[in-house]
Amino acid sequence: MRVEQALRLLPNLEALMPLRGLLLSSARPDARVQWGSGGPYLTVGKRDVEPGELARSMGSVLTVVAEHVAALFAAYVEALERQERNDAPGAVTALVSAGRLEEKVGRLSQAQAWYEVALALAETLQDRRPEVETLLAIGHVCLALGNYAEGARHYQRALVLSEAEFNQSGAVDASVGLGTAAFERAEWPGARAWYSRALRLTEAGTDRLRLGVIEHRLGLLDRRQGDLAAAGDHLRRARECFEALNGEATLEMARVLDAQGELDAAMGRPGPAAGAFREALAWVRRDKHDPELDVTIRLHLAELLLETGRWLEADEEMRRAEQLAITSNQTRGLVRIYTLLGTLRGRQGDETGFVFFEQAIALCRVLEGPLLEDARVYHAYGLFRQVCGGPDEARAYLERARGIFRSLGMDAEVERLEAALRNSHDVNTSAAGAG
Amino acid sequence: MTRPTQHPSAGVARPATDAVRVLAVGGESGPGPLQGLRQWAADLAIELEWAADLPRATRLLAGGRWDLVLAVLGERSDEELAWWVDALRGAPGGPRLIALADRPSMGMALRAEKLGVLDVLALPLKREALANAVARVRSATTEVALPLPAVDGDVDAQGHYALVGQSPAMLEVYKLMARVAHSTATVLILGESGTGKEVVARTVHKHGPAAGPFVAVNCAAIPENLLESELFGHEKGAFTGAVARKIGRFEQAGGGTLFLDEIADMSLSLQAKILRAVQEREIERVGGGDSIPVTVRLIAATNRDLQEAIAQGRFREDLYYRLAVVTIQLPRLIDRGDDLIQLVAHFARQFGERYGKRIDAVSDRALELLRNHQWVGNVRELRNVIERAAIVASDGTLRSEHLTDELRAEEPGVPERSTAALPTLAEAEARHIARVLQHTGGQIGAAADILGIHRNTLTRKMKEYGL
Numbered sequence: 001m002r003v004e005q006a007l008r009l010l011p012n013l014e015a016l017m018p019l020r021g022l023l024l025s026s027a028r029p030d031a032r033v034q035w036g037s038g039g040p041y042l043t044v045g046k047r048d049v050e051p052g053e054l055a056r057s058m059g060s061v062l063t064v065v066a067e068h069v070a071a072l073f074a075a076y077v078e079a080l081e082r083q084e085r086n087d088a089p090g091a092v093t094a095l096v097s098a099g100r101l102e103e104k105v106g107r108l109s110q111a112q113a114w115y116e117v118a119l120a121l122a123e124t125l126q127d128r129r130p131e132v133e134t135l136l137a138i139g140h141v142c143l144a145l146g147n148y149a150e151g152a153r154h155y156q157r158a159l160v161l162s163e164a165e166f167n168q169s170g171a172v173d174a175s176v177g178l179g180t181a182a183f184e185r186a187e188w189p190g191a192r193a194w195y196s197r198a199l200r201l202t203e204a205g206t207d208r209l210r211l212g213v214i215e216h217r218l219g220l221l222d223r224r225q226g227d228l229a230a231a232g233d234h235l236r237r238a239r240e241c242f243e244a245l246n247g248e249a250t251l252e253m254a255r256v257l258d259a260q261g262e263l264d265a266a267m268g269r270p271g272p273a274a275g276a277f278r279e280a281l282a283w284v285r286r287d288k289h290d291p292e293l294d295v296t297i298r299l300h301l302a303e304l305l306l307e308t309g310r311w312l313e314a315d316e317e318m319r320r321a322e323q324l325a326i327t328s329n330q331t332r333g334l335v336r337i338y339t340l341l342g343t344l345r346g347r348q349g350d351e352t353g354f355v356f357f358e359q360a361i362a363l364c365r366v367l368e369g370p371l372l373e374d375a376r377v378y379h380a381y382g383l384f385r386q387v388c389g390g391p392d393e394a395r396a397y398l399e400r401a402r403g404i405f406r407s408l409g410m411d412a413e414v415e416r417l418e419a420a421l422r423n424s425h426d427v428n429t430s431a432a433g434a435g
Numbered sequence: 436m437t438r439p440t441q442h443p444s445a446g447v448a449r450p451a452t453d454a455v456r457v458l459a460v461g462g463e464s465g466p467g468p469l470q471g472l473r474q475w476a477a478d479l480a481i482e483l484e485w486a487a488d489l490p491r492a493t494r495l496l497a498g499g500r501w502d503l504v505l506a507v508l509g510e511r512s513d514e515e516l517a518w519w520v521d522a523l524r525g526a527p528g529g530p531r532l533i534a535l536a537d538r539p540s541m542g543m544a545l546r547a548e549k550l551g552v553l554d555v556l557a558l559p560l561k562r563e564a565l566a567n568a569v570a571r572v573r574s575a576t577t578e579v580a581l582p583l584p585a586v587d588g589d590v591d592a593q594g595h596y597a598l599v600g601q602s603p604a605m606l607e608v609y610k611l612m613a614r615v616a617h618s619t620a621t622v623l624i625l626g627e628s629g630t631g632k633e634v635v636a637r638t639v640h641k642h643g644p645a646a647g648p649f650v651a652v653n654c655a656a657i658p659e660n661l662l663e664s665e666l667f668g669h670e671k672g673a674f675t676g677a678v679a680r681k682i683g684r685f686e687q688a689g690g691g692t693l694f695l696d697e698i699a700d701m702s703l704s705l706q707a708k709i710l711r712a713v714q715e716r717e718i719e720r721v722g723g724g725d726s727i728p729v730t731v732r733l734i735a736a737t738n739r740d741l742q743e744a745i746a747q748g749r750f751r752e753d754l755y756y757r758l759a760v761v762t763i764q765l766p767r768l769i770d771r772g773d774d775l776i777q778l779v780a781h782f783a784r785q786f787g788e789r790y791g792k793r794i795d796a797v798s799d800r801a802l803e804l805l806r807n808h809q810w811v812g813n814v815r816e817l818r819n820v821i822e823r824a825a826i827v828a829s830d831g832t833l834r835s836e837h838l839t840d841e842l843r844a845e846e847p848g849v850p851e852r853s854t855a856a857l858p859t860l861a862e863a864e865a866r867h868i869a870r871v872l873q874h875t876g877g878q879i880g881a882a883a884d885i886l887g888i889h890r891n892t893l894t895r896k897m898k899e900y901g902l
Binding site: 397 | 488492653658659676879880
């Protein structure tokens with residue numbers, strides 16, 4: 001049975017989310033379809049799922065779910081016990097740990113719910129450190145959910161409290177969070193100010209991990225602002241910081257190499273860019289494998305191949321990312337992968353590429369993830385429709401994306417959409433004129 | 436019959452006595468499990484370098500040409516194998532991988548073989564095992580270039596599509612196409628995946644009387660819930676996402692040909708609507724009440740057995756007879772004899788042009804690999820293989836190192852992993868089970884049915900062999 005058919009029989013209930021994950025991750029492509037004319041358009045929805053195999057795998061999934069729920073229950077019970085023993089800071093820590101467990105399995109809204117309960121308790125305490133810890137956690141999850149303004153508010157409060165308490169690491173983390181909230185909204189001067197502040201606070205100490213993270217963020221900022229040489233310097237310093245940690249920062253190293261790859265790509269150096277991405281993948285693989293990061297790096301590599309016209313290799317890289325995303329239950333990664341596969345087909349002038357955008361939209365609906373993801377899919381779909389027929393549909397998708405970006409306060413993205421819509425209007429007008 | 440002849444200036448990749456460049460990736464703690472490798476280097480004429488970890492290995496791989504990579508696998512050997520195969524793809528020199536593991540299981544060896552890994556060796560590494568592997572790498576580097584034949588100028592090209600080949604099986608197809616092209620009869624094209632059904636459909640359209648466009652719809656690619664609106668169109672607001680009126684493919688193909696590829700993947704309800712469109716020559720847009728007349732020639736294709744689908748109630752018999760007015764059966768690539776070399780020449784020229792290269796030869800070893808491959812994906816698979824080879828080829832010759840790992844894994848003369856000339860019963864059984872599992876896409880129930888054993892027995896054997 002096809003996954004798309006199987007999903008229609010599964011109600012959209014939170015309790016069934018692990019089953020949905022299992023369904024997707026156990027899907028396999030039919031070998032005949034792979035080499036058939038539909039092969040290039042194969043998505044997770046067109047894969048096959050065998051009920052017997054689902055039944056066999058259910059036990060291990062239920063064990064993982066039971067362990068997760070048991071850990072949440074235990075965290076909650078610990079919070080109660082701490083509270084009974086008048087150890088409210090301990091109760092906050094227990095609640096925050098439950099939120100981190102939720103975050104670890106990608107349940108961001110649920111994580112936020114735990115953090116908010118923890119925050120309500122932390123706000124009643126004399127000791128402000130638990131509140132800072134909780135605010136930083138909420139800020140982080142808000143950014144992951146694309147709620148940048150809300151995230152910034154939490155980080156701002158964390159910063160004020162940290163400074164009042166002379167909590168330097170808290171102040172650094174809050175400044176970095178504020179910088180990232182500004183960065184994501186393309187508020188470049190604000191982002192620079194916050195990162196620079198974090199850098200000043202860190203340079204006094206010997207925390208190479210935090211220093212590396214800030215250098216990395218500054219590198220990303222410089223690249224976005226077009227100062228590629230400065231970006232290179234920051235990324236080099238970030239790498240030096242992480243290298244000095246002797247293998248303690250493998251994923252950070254992977255992230256910084258990924259950024260280096262993107263920088264090299266922006267500088268028109270596809271060879272070094274591909275080398276940096278490959279090395280980043282090696283760091284991800286080195287000890288604690290992070291499938292989400294692995295998928296991200298592969299997508300950046302695929303984008304590089306796409307931009308340099310190496311479509312076959314781009315397609316292969318995206319398919320490897322897809323396989324990884326499916327087997328490691330990175331369903332959100334699939335949304336990005338299908339969006340990029342659709343973009344690739346658009347470049348090839350292949351109208352049937354719309355199936356990837358439709359699959360991405362279907363996944364967004366199922367996942368109910370950050371609105372930002374939906375906006376990015378609609379944006380790319382609109383651009384695809386501009387090239388591959390359907391100017392009315394193009395306009396509709398671009399307007400939908402613009403509406404979401406506007407609701408998220410992402411002015412720079414709104415401006416990009418306005419430009420795309422003007423372009424769409426010009427094309428329509430000239431087409432009408434020609435007709 | 437077209438046979439390539441030896442090129443007068445055929446290049447030998449390099450003398451067989453040249454040093455083989457080996458990169459050993461020994462883990463964080465240094466050469467540990469590969470003790471002895473350094474002392475064998477001179478004797479085996481290998482140029483050896485160490486990389487302590489994966490990131491360093493990646494840097495070294497990107498920085499120069501390597502012939503062989505020796506990688507020690509850890510606990511997650513399957514994942515690591517896949518990672519290495521991926522990391523070596525496209526690396527300069529096309530290095531081969533030898534995976535080293537403490538106690539490699541039979542399943543691991545089979546999976547490695549499928550991925551194109553040169554060999555899986557047990558630790559501690561033995562000199563003789565390494566010497567054998569190096570000898571295989573060395574022999575593979577001596578390849579003779581054979582010129583590709585000129586592809587006939589009268590190839591029936593359709594943009595990216597072309598009918599290439601003069602095999603008897605294809606000549607029969609051409610004859611049938613010629614007979615049917617000048618009519619407006621509905622045509623059903625049958626054939627395995629990748630045999631060129633769309634190319635045939637385009638050619639029939641091109642030589643037919645219809646002046647309108649050729650419109651292709653891939654029924655297997657489009658989500659079920661969207662296929663109806665794709666075919667018949669929809670009115671604005673007909674459903675969520677119907678942001679504007681859409682003209683369907685039936686209308687787009689007015690006065691021309693509508694090609695419905697993979698028609699067996701269509702739901703029964705949609706089959707009924709197609710039947711109505713074919714019989715009544717009119718359609719209705721989704722969400723629209725008006726009947727719209729359409730005049731199209733219909734060509735359908737599938738890689739499935741429609742008679743079986745009818746017997747199982749998955750395909751409408753009345754639609755089948757409407758479609759199968761004329762049936763064209765396309766041959767598999769392995770049944771097309773020397774068409775293979777013609778197709779290699781055609782694709783080499785096509786992709787050479789695309790990637791700015793002049794490719795006019797194929798090495799003897801590469802050709803042997805191409806001839807020995809099973810081509811489950813037929814011409815489409817061959818096309819992919821040649822495109823990939825054209826991308827990585829550094830001169831005008833396609834060599835074995837440019838072919839995919841899957842093809843290189845089928846190198847003739849690869850010795851069995853067992854020291855005995857013939858496999859043991861267990862090895863043969865493990866191989867067969869692995870092959871059947873591959874065929875069923877890993878579905879244990881279906882594999883057990885094919886093997887004629889109980890599912891539990893199969894599960895036990897899979898566990899036993901590490902499959």
